[in-house]
Amino acid sequence: MYRRILSSIINFLNSIGATTIISAEMTEAVGRDIISYLTSGEFVLRKIKRRDGKVFRTIEVLKYRGDDAYLGEHYFTITPRGIVVYPIIPVFRPKKYERELFSTGNAELDRMLGGGILKGSKVYIAGKTGVGKTSLCLQILKENDENGKLGILYTFDESKDVILRKYKDVFDYEPRKLIVREVGDVNLGEFYNMVINDLKLNPEIVAVDPLNALDEMAISTAEFLSMLSLLKRQMEALGVTFVGIYEIGQPVSEFHFTGAGMSRFADYLIVGRHVEMDGELLKAIAVVKNRFGDHERTIRILDIEKGKGLLIGEPLKEHSGLMSGIIQKISQ
Numbered sequence: 644m645y646r647r648i649l650s651s652i653i654n655f656l657n658s659i660g661a662t663t664i665i666s667a668e669m670t671e672a673v674g675r676d677i678i679s680y681l682t683s684g685e686f687v688l689r690k691i692k693r694r695d696g697k698v699f700r701t702i703e704v705l706k707y708r709g710d711d712a713y714l715g716e717h718y719f720t721i722t723p724r725g726i727v728v729y730p731i732i733p734v735f736r737p738k739k740y741e742r743e744l745f746s747t748g749n750a751e752l753d754r755m756l757g758g759g760i761l762k763g764s765k766v767y768i769a770g771k772t773g774v775g776k777t778s779l780c781l782q783i784l785k786e787n788d789e790n791g792k793l794g795i796l797y798t799f800d801e802s803k804d805v806i807l808r809k810y811k812d813v814f815d816y817e818p819r820k821l822i823v824r825e826v827g828d829v830n831l832g833e834f835y836n837m838v839i840n841d842l843k844l845n846p847e848i849v850a851v852d853p854l855n856a857l858d859e860m861a862i863s864t865a866e867f868l869s870m871l872s873l874l875k876r877q878m879e880a881l882g883v884t885f886v887g888i889y890e891i892g893q894p895v896s897e898f899h900f901t902g903a904g905m906s907r908f909a910d911y912l913i914v915g916r917h918v919e920m921d922g923e924l925l926k927a928i929a930v931v932k933n934r935f936g937d938h939e940r941t942i943r944i945l946d947i948e949k950g951k952g953l954l955i956g957e958p959l960k961e962h963s964g965l966m967s968g969i970i971q972k973i974s975q
C-alpha cells in the first residue's frame with residue numbers, strides 16, 4: 644500500500660518534471676528496499692561515535708544513478724552557513740616525475756638510509772617519546788626549505804611556536820617557506836581535505852607529527868589505515884614525499900617497530916630508542932627498512948645539541964645489549 648502510494652506520487656512528480664527529494668527515518672517498517680526501488684539516488688545520514696565517545700555526522704552515498712558517483716561514507720557538519728561535507732575521495736591522478744634521490748642534509752643520516760630519500764616515497768620515523776622523532780623530521784624539512792622547496796608540517800601535539808623555537812634552538816635556523824599547521828579538533832575528513840587543498844600548493848614534502856593523532860581521530864584503526872593508504876596514493880601520484888612520525892607507546896623489548904601494523908606503508912623506516920650506556924641515558928637510531936635498496940644495518944647514537952642540530956655518531960660495532968637497551972662495550 645505504502646509503496647503504491649509513494650510510487651504514484653513520485654511518478655506524478657516525474658511527469659511534471661520535478662526533482663523529488665524524499666526523506667525517511669530508517670526504521671524496520673520503512674525498509675530501505677522500498678525507497679531504493681523508487682529513487683535514482685540514495686543517501687543515508689548517520690551519527691557515529693568515535694572511540695573517545697565524540698559523535699560525528701556522516702553521509703553515505705549508497706546509490707547514485709547516472710554520473711560516476713564515488714560511493715561511500717563521508718563526514719559532514721551542520722554549520723550556521725549550511726552543510727559542509729568532507730568527501731574522502733581521491734582527487735589527483737598520477738603524473739610523471741623523476742624519482743630522484745635527495746639528501747636529508749645530514750651526511751650520516753643519508754648514509755644510514757642508503758644515500759638519501761627517494762622523491763615521492765614515504766618515510767616513517769618511529770620511537771618512544773623524546774627520542775628525537777620531531778628533530779629528525781625537522782632536519783629533513785630544513786634541507787628541503789634551504790633548497791627553496793615547500794614543506795608542510797601538520798603538528799598535533801606541539802604548537803607552531805614550539806616548532807619554530809626548536810628550529811631556532813637546535814638548528815639555529817629560521818624556515819623560509821615551511822608551512823606549519825597546528826591541527827585542532829577536526830574530523831578525519833576535514834583533515835584529509837585540508838591536505839588535499841595544501842597539495843595544490845605543490846609541496847615537496849608533507850609531514851605529519853604524530854600519525855597517532857590521525858589514529859585517534861579515526862573511528863577505528865581500520866579507518867586510520869585506509870586514510871593512510873589514500874594519503875599515500877595521493878602523494879605518490881604527485882611525487883610528494885611523506886614523512887610520518889609514529890610514537891610507540893607500548894614497551895618495546897626489541898629494536899623493532901610495532902605501531903598499528905603500518906610499517907607496510909613505509910618505504911623508509913627510521914627507529915629510535917633510548918639506551919643506557921656507561922650509566923648515561925642516550926638516544927640511538929637505526930634504519931630498519933629501505934624498500935628501494937640497501938641501507939646501513941647499524942645502530943648509531945643520536946645527539947641533539949643546541950645550535951648544532953643532529954649529531955649522529957659512528958656505528959656501534961663493538962657493543963652488545965642494543966636489543967635490551969643497556970649497551971656495553973664488548974670486552975676483548
Ligand SMILES: Nc1ncnc2c1ncn2[C@@H]1O[C@H](COP(=O)(O)OP(=O)(O)OP(=O)(O)O)[C@@H](O)[C@H]1O
Pocket residue numbers: 770771772773774775776777778779808809812813890947948949
Ligand atoms: N627547543 C629545544 N632546545 C634544545 N633542545 C631541544 C629542543 N627541543 C628538543 N630538544 C632536544 O631534542 C630531544 C628530542 O626532542 P624531539 O622533540 O625531537 O623528540 P620526540 O621524539 O619528537 O619527542 P615527543 O615524543 O615528545 O614528540 C629532546 O630530548 C631535547 O634533548
Ligand SMILES: [Mg+2]
Pocket residue numbers: 776777778852
Ligand atoms: Mg615529537
